[in-house]
Amino acid sequence: MSRRTSPVIPGFGLTLGYTLVYLSLLVLIPLAAMFIHAAQLTWEQFWNIISAPRVLAALKLSFGTALAAALLNGLIGTLLAWVLVRYSFPGRKIIEAMIDLPFALPTAVAGIALTALYAPNGPIGQLAGMIGLKIAYTPLGITLALTFVTLPFVVRTLQPVLADIPKEVEEAAACLGAKPLQVFRYVLLPALLPAWLTGFALAFARGVGEYGSVIFIAGNMPMKTEILPLLIMVKLDQYDYHGATAIGVLMLVVAFVLLLLINLLQRRISTAST
Amino acid sequence: MSSATLTAAAVANAARRGNPLGRRLLIAGAWLVFLLFLVLPLLVVLSQALKLGFGTFFAAIFEPDAIAALKLTLIAVGISVPLNLVFGVAAAWCVSKYEFPGKSVLITLIDLPFSVSPVIAGLIYVLMFGSQGWFGPWLSDHDIQIVFAVPGIVLATLFVTFPFVARELIPLMQEQGTQEEEAARLLGANGWQMFWHVTLPNIKWGLIYGVVLCTARAMGEFGAVSVVSGHIRGLTNTLPLHVEILYNEYNHVAAFSVASLLLVMALVILLLKQWSENRLSRLRHSDAEE
Amino acid sequence: MTIRRFALAALASTLIAGPALAEQTLLNVSYDPTRELYVEFNQAFTKYWKEQGNEPVTIQQSHGGSGKQARAVIDGLRADVVTLALAGDIDELHSLGKLIPEDWQSRLPDSSTPYTSTIVFLVRKGNPKNIKDWDDLVREDVSVITPNPKTSGGARWNFLAAWAYAEQQYGSEEKAKEFVEKLYKNVPVLDTGARGSTITFVNNKIGDVLLAWENEAFLALKEEGGDNLEIVAPSLSILAEPPVTVVDKNVERKGTRKLAEAYLNYLYSPEGQRIAAKNFYRPRDKSVAAEFSEQFPDLKLVTIDEHFGGWKVAQPKFFGDGGVFDQIYQAH
Numbered sequence: 001m002s003r004r005t006s007p008v009i010p011g012f013g014l015t016l017g018y019t020l021v022y023l024s025l026l027v028l029i030p031l032a033a034m035f036i037h038a039a040q041l042t043w044e045q046f047w048n049i050i051s052a053p054r055v056l057a058a059l060k061l062s063f064g065t066a067l068a069a070a071l072l073n074g075l076i077g078t079l080l081a082w083v084l085v086r087y088s089f090p091g092r093k094i095i096e097a098m099i100d101l102p103f104a105l106p107t108a109v110a111g112i113a114l115t116a117l118y119a120p121n122g123p124i125g126q127l128a129g130m131i132g133l134k135i136a137y138t139p140l141g142i143t144l145a146l147t148f149v150t151l152p153f154v155v156r157t158l159q160p161v162l163a164d165i166p167k168e169v170e171e172a173a174a175c176l177g178a179k180p181l182q183v184f185r186y187v188l189l190p191a192l193l194p195a196w197l198t199g200f201a202l203a204f205a206r207g208v209g210e211y212g213s214v215i216f217i218a219g220n221m222p223m224k225t226e227i228l229p230l231l232i233m234v235k236l237d238q239y240d241y242h243g244a245t246a247i248g249v250l251m252l253v254v255a256f257v258l259l260l261l262i263n264l265l266q267r268r269i270s271t272a273s274t
Numbered sequence: 275m276s277s278a279t280l281t282a283a284a285v286a287n288a289a290r291r292g293n294p295l296g297r298r299l300l301i302a303g304a305w306l307v308f309l310l311f312l313v314l315p316l317l318v319v320l321s322q323a324l325k326l327g328f329g330t331f332f333a334a335i336f337e338p339d340a341i342a343a344l345k346l347t348l349i350a351v352g353i354s355v356p357l358n359l360v361f362g363v364a365a366a367w368c369v370s371k372y373e374f375p376g377k378s379v380l381i382t383l384i385d386l387p388f389s390v391s392p393v394i395a396g397l398i399y400v401l402m403f404g405s406q407g408w409f410g411p412w413l414s415d416h417d418i419q420i421v422f423a424v425p426g427i428v429l430a431t432l433f434v435t436f437p438f439v440a441r442e443l444i445p446l447m448q449e450q451g452t453q454e455e456e457a458a459r460l461l462g463a464n465g466w467q468m469f470w471h472v473t474l475p476n477i478k479w480g481l482i483y484g485v486v487l488c489t490a491r492a493m494g495e496f497g498a499v500s501v502v503s504g505h506i507r508g509l510t511n512t513l514p515l516h517v518e519i520l521y522n523e524y525n526h527v528a529a530f531s532v533a534s535l536l537l538v539m540a541l542v543i544l545l546l547k548q549w550s551e552n553r554l555s556r557l558r559h560s561d562a563e564e
Numbered sequence: 565m566t567i568r569r570f571a572l573a574a575l576a577s578t579l580i581a582g583p584a585l586a587e588q589t590l591l592n593v594s595y596d597p598t599r600e601l602y603v604e605f606n607q608a609f610t611k612y613w614k615e616q617g618n619e620p621v622t623i624q625q626s627h628g629g630s631g632k633q634a635r636a637v638i639d640g641l642r643a644d645v646v647t648l649a650l651a652g653d654i655d656e657l658h659s660l661g662k663l664i665p666e667d668w669q670s671r672l673p674d675s676s677t678p679y680t681s682t683i684v685f686l687v688r689k690g691n692p693k694n695i696k697d698w699d700d701l702v703r704e705d706v707s708v709i710t711p712n713p714k715t716s717g718g719a720r721w722n723f724l725a726a727w728a729y730a731e732q733q734y735g736s737e738e739k740a741k742e743f744v745e746k747l748y749k750n751v752p753v754l755d756t757g758a759r760g761s762t763i764t765f766v767n768n769k770i771g772d773v774l775l776a777w778e779n780e781a782f783l784a785l786k787e788e789g790g791d792n793l794e795i796v797a798p799s800l801s802i803l804a805e806p807p808v809t810v811v812d813k814n815v816e817r818k819g820t821r822k823l824a825e826a827y828l829n830y831l832y833s834p835e836g837q838r839i840a841a842k843n844f845y846r847p848r849d850k851s852v853a854a855e856f857s858e859q860f861p862d863l864k865l866v867t868i869d870e871h872f873g874g875w876k877v878a879q880p881k882f883f884g885d886g887g888v889f890d891q892i893y894q895a896h
Contacts, residue, residue, distance in 0.1 A: 005664040009455050015368035019380070022361045026432055027387060030398035037401055053894050074334035076307050083304040087297060095308045097548045101316065103487055103491060104540025106494030106514040109533040112521060113315040116322070119768045124314070137753050137770075148311055156483075160446075198445070202388060209391030212514075219753040220712060222893040229391040229497070230756070234714045236397065239638070239656055240885070245401070248394045252327040253391035260382045267378065360786035405661065414640075417817070422641040504641040505626045506591060519627070522759040523599055524787045526767065 031252065049208035049246040054222055055231060062228040063254075064141055066207030069222025073203045074196065076147075084155070085162040094149040102151045107212030114145050115216045118244045137219030142227065145217045146207040153206070154199035161195040201262040205255055281477035295501035322530035334520070335535050342508045343516040344535075345553055349424065350431040350499075350512060353491040357432060358488055362439025363478055363481070367473075369440075370447035371455070381444065387436040395433045396501025422504030427512065430498040435488045443477055450476055479551070486547045490540055589622045591824055593643035595630040595717055595806070596759045597780045601843040602647070608839055609830050613823070621823060625729050629757045630717030637663065637811065644815050644824040647808040650719025650868075651675070652875030654809055663813040676807040678831040679845035682863055683718075683725040683804060685796040686734065686765065686774040686781045693772045698729040702746040709771035710751055710763040713883050717806075718758035720883060722775040725802040727882075728866045732800060745892045766793065777804065778860070782844035803865040 038046065049055065083089075084096050102110065118125045118135040128135050135141045165188065173183045211229040219225045226234075228251055235243035289334040323331055334340060365384055369377060387395065401407045403420040413420060420426045454476065474481075496514045504512045511519065513536055520529035594602060606623040614620055626633065626641070630649035637643045638661035648654055657663045669676045687695050693706055701708050711719040723744065730743035753770055755761040758780055765774040766784050774798075776784070781795050808828050815821040830836045836846040841856040872878040884887045 009371050009452055009459065009468075011469075012368060012372050013367065015364040016372075017383075019361065019365040019368055022364075023380075023383060027383065027436060030402050030433075033499050034394070034398050035402045054890070076303075076311075079300060080304050080307060087301055089301050091305070093305065093548075097544055098308065098312050100486070100544055100547075101312050101540070102492070104490040104494065104495055104537070104544060105315070105319075106517065106533070106536055108496040108514050108518050109319060109494070109536065110315065110535070112529070113318045113515075115768065116318050117314060119770070120767045120828070136768075148315065150333070151311060157445075161643075195445075199303075202385075202441075205385070205389030209389055209394070211392050212500075213504075215756065218431075220756060221751075221754050229393040232391065232393050233632075233756070234500075234712070237629060237635055237715050238883075238885075239631075239635060239660055241401075241406075243398060248391075248397060251391060251394065252386075252389075254388060256382060259385050259389060260378065263378050263382050263385070400639050405714075406639060410640065419640070419642065421639065422636060502635055504593075505628055506624045509624060509625070521763070522596070522627075524756075524763075524766075 020176070020189045023103055034245050034248050034252075037241065041242055041246060045242070046246050049243050050250050055228075055247060057223045058226050058228045058231045061139060061142070061225065061252075062251075064206050065142045065146055065227075066204050066210075068143045069150060069207050070200050070204035072143070072147050073154045076201050077151065077199060077203075078158060078196065080155045081158035081162055085159055099155050100152050102149050107149060107210065108216075110148060111145065111213040111216030114141075114148060114213065118144065118217065136217050137221075137225060139225060140216055141217045141219075141223065145213045146210055149210055149213050150203035150206050153203040154196065157195045157199035157202070158192060161192055164193050172237060197262055197266055201259060208251065208255060301354035316537065319533050322526060323534040325530075326527050330527055331531045332532075334525075334531035337528075339508045339511070340513075340516055340532055340535075343511045343513045344429065345532055346424065346511065347493055347513045351489055353428050354435050354492050355485060355488050356433045359439050359481075359485060362435070362441075362443055362484055363477075365440040366443030366447050366477075369444055370450075371452055384437050384440050384444075387433055388441075390433075392430075392434055392495065392497025393501060395498035396430055396464075399429050399433075399502055419483050421502045423510060426502035427499050427510065430502050431492050431495055434495050434498050435492045437490040438491065440482065442480040442487070445484055446471075446477055446480040447473075482547060482551070489543055493536060493539060522543050573826070581732065586617055587622055587821065588820065589624055589659055590644045590820060590827060591624045591626065591642060592645050592647060592827070593626045593633050593637055593641060594647040595633060595649040596627055596757045597718070597777055597783070598647060598806075599627050600783065601779075601840060601845065602606050603837045604843065605831070607838060608835060609827055612830060613826065613837070617824075618823075623815070623827075627700065629715050631715060637661070642814050642818070644818065644820050645808060645810050645828055647806065649806050650720065650875060651805065651807050652879045653717060653818070654721075654807055655875065657809075657811065658850075661813075663811050665812065666808055667811045669807060672828060673832060674848050675683045675805065676809055677805040677848070678808060678828075678836065679806070679840040679847055681778045681804045681806070681845055682801045682865055683722050683775060683798075684778045684781050684861075685798060686776050686784060687772065687796055688791055688858075689792050689794055690774060691796065695773050696724055697795055698733075698743075698747075698800075701726070701750065701775075702743060704750075706750055706773060707752050708747060708750045708773050708775065709753060709755075709761050709765045710775040711758050712754045713889055715756045716758055716761075718777050719761075719775075721777070721802055721804045723802075723882065723889065724868065724872060724878065725775075725798075725866075728802055728871050729798065729800045741888060741892070744888075748892055778846070779844035782859075796863045800864045801868045802871075805868065838861055 041049070080095070080099065085094060115136055116122050118141055120126070120134070120136065122136070125135055135144065153185055170183050170187055173187050178186070209229060214227055215230055218227060218230070222231060228247060232244045232247050235247065281414070307475060315536050369381055401422050403409055403426065405414060420429070454472050463471065494506045494514055499512055500515060503512070503515055503517070505511060505515065507519065513532060517529050517532050517536070520532060592602060595807065602625050606625065610621055610623060626643070630653045633647060634646070634653040634656050637646055637657060643894045646654060646657065652668060654664070654668065658666050658668065672678070685695060687693070693700070695701070695706065700706060704810050710722045713719040713723045726744050726747055727740050727825040734740065734743065753764050755764055758777060761774060762776060762780055762784050764770050766788055772783070785793055785795065808831065810821065810828060811823045815824045831840070832848070834849060834852055835853040837849040838855070841852055841859070844859070846860055847856065868874060868878060881886060
């Protein structure tokens with residue numbers, strides 16, 4: 001790997017050193033404590049814990065709902081970003097300012113509020129009940145809660161990139177005879193993809209670990225609507241530190257690999273496009 | 275202006291903006307998402323809070339335990355946001371301005387606290403500083419309390435808000451490259467001058483947004499803080515934990531009142547952000563005109 | 565830089581923790597439904613303590629799921645006294661934390677349990693589903709709300725009450741397991757704590773019947789005004805015994821043993837017993853019990869020690885990993 005930049009810019013040692021020390025103190029050493037705790041287990045014990053049906057069910061649920069929520073956000077986030085950047089219409093500023101609300105609302109409050117909305121006696125829950133749809137206390141409710149909590153990610157990562165693509169590029173493509181779909185495929189998509197993936201990955205990663213908003217709306221039924229973070233909490237409350245750390249390590253490894261893949265992918269895409 | 279030129283302008287305009295029907299549909303879709311996903315939960319919180327009028331609303335907010343919780347929340351925010359701000363700038367600097375082996379891993383590690391469940395974030399500090407943990411006996415001998423006390427809450431908050439500033443700055447600074455800084459150096463600026471006069475103005479946008487996210491999350495964190503708090507009322511309860519306590523005491527209205535306090539605080543932050551963004555973009559325009 | 569900032573952070577936090585240390589404080593770590601009880605009891609005790617010529621004292625409360633609270637104390641939450649939902653959780657303070665002696669339960673009268681409770685049914689007003697006894701809970705048209713026994717102490721009492729009934733009614737452990745399995749099939753939401761379940765049932769109006777602590781059911785009735793709910797007492801239930809103890813290691817460090825012991829003893833005094841009864845806990849004191857006899861229905865109760873051989877047997881058998889509860893959930 002070559003150093004792309006000239007050595008004129010100072011501060012490499014200082015900033016990297018500070019970053020590493022701070023990262024180690026706050027994140028790496030405490031996380032290592034968890035790994036070391038889990039390392040007291042033999043492989044077989046570890047395997048037995050994480051391959052228990054209840055853990056597998058929670059694993060599927062957590063990753064499945066987080067994926068569904070991230071995909072949903074990929075769609076509505078793109079819609080919101082597009083509309084906010086490209087069109088001016090009444091109320092645009094309000095929507096723009098309010099996009100970050102899910103970050104600002106404490107997750108526990110979001111959980112209580114969404115449960116009140118989607119529970120069978122809540123305003124939306126009643127409507128859904130009329131067509132025989134149950135939202136709260138089902139994976140659908142979990143997905144909606146996660147969609148709410150992670151809503152700003154895709155919008156906020158796409159917006160600046162969209163704003164930076166000059167309209168003239170699209171117009172030029174259109175003048176040269178490209179159909180709207182072609183413009184999207186060859187002009188917009190390559191430019192937006194890295195940002196879209198970042199937003200998607202952040203939403204997904206946050207969704208997998210989310211706790212506060214989900215426990216209220218999930219119903220917490222073992223094998224059905226019990227998420228992984230809750231299972232860790234349950235194991236802890238039973239004094240099962242090994243079980244808790246084993247699941248924690250599993251979640252961490254999966255999340256780390258996913259994030260690493262996406263970061264690599266992003267780099268590849270951005271180097272390919274320049 | 276003749277009506278012919280007007281029509282021509284309108285047609286040209288429509289052509290530039292794309293299909294007007296599609297445009298309307300998209301805008302309607304955005305409004306629908308906005309109302310359904312963002313406004314409705316907000317209305318639920320506010321309507322529940324004001325169900326019994328403003329008297330009970332203010333009584334819940336000015337109750338001593340709520341004030342203590344507010345103080346603790348502000349302390350956690352006040353410590354964790356500046357620390358993570360400095361870290362975010364440093365991390366973004368070394369990641370975006372230089373190439374070095376292991377960079378991808380470093381970026382991923384910085385992202386890691388995002389994907390670590392808040393429950394784990396609490397657990398790891400208990401494993402480190404709890405009575406049964408690595409430093410437990412030593413801390414106990416010296417009568418220092420970290421978990422189930424204020425330092426533990428600050429640590430957990432630091433952890434969950436760790437990547438926010440860095441995450442906002444890294445893509446921005448990568449995109450901006452290093453040319454302006456190099457120019458500043460060649461013109462004789464020293465490191466700090468270059469940073470203050472060239473880099474900082476360029477990254478302000480992202481920085482402010484990162485701080486906004488960081489502050490909001492620090493204020494609202496629930497899971498991680500819940501694990502290390504010990505839930506002693508008036509002492510180690512933050513505002514979100516206080517909301518949960520009230521909710522669990524059949525004190526629905528009070529719970530939603532305190533929740534709306536958090537909501538109002540968050541809205542103020544969002545407004546400040548909007549205001550500074552507008553200011554900044556105006557500054558940019560005037561710069562461009564000069 | 566980092567060190568300096570951490571030092572600053574540490575300094576800030578000691579400054580904040582500072583004033584609280586000045587006067588004597590007592591931390592009572594308790595479980596979910598006792599919030600209202602201890603708010604009232606603490607006021608009475610601080611008054612009593614001052615009248616005895618002592619320095620004024622501040623009592624701090626912490627509430628949560630019983631197992632979770634015990635774990636927090638083991639992990640370093642400096643409780644002077646714990647007042648938890650079941651003896652099994654307090655036992656862990658000895659076996660995992662070495663915070664109390666093994667014989668802690670014999671240090672106070674009545675196995676260190678100053679008040680008791682039981683498990684009853686809370687149903688909608690008028691009992692529309694006509695729920696009279698445990699058998700009605702396994703009917704296909706009935707939906708039951710109870711918390712998760714893995715995290716909630718109350719839920720464990722619920723589970724064991726159902727088990728005891730089925731065993732007595734149908735004669736074998738096999739049948740009891742079938743019965744309980746059927747019952748949990750009717751549970752649409754499994755909250756982490758007793759309070760969560762009450763809120764699901766009362767505020768979110770899910771389910772036809774709530775299995776609840778008697779005190780919790782009465783409290784819900786009182787809070788809600790009695791317009792929408794009523795209590796049904798089953799033919800047989802369990803004597804729920806939530807015990808209390810001083811946490812020796814912590815009171816020795818803080819020098820609060822005398823205060824902590826006085827606090828717990830006051831629970832046994834007529835005044836303390838009356839406060840417990842007013843908050844719908846069954847008092848141990850015979851004369852206070854007589855005063856409140858109209859409040860508590862006469863129920864046939866089994867005990868954990870006689871029927872199940874104590875928590876040391878029941879906990880792993882029913883609620884441990886791979887125990888009966890896990891088997892039930894993995895079956896369907």
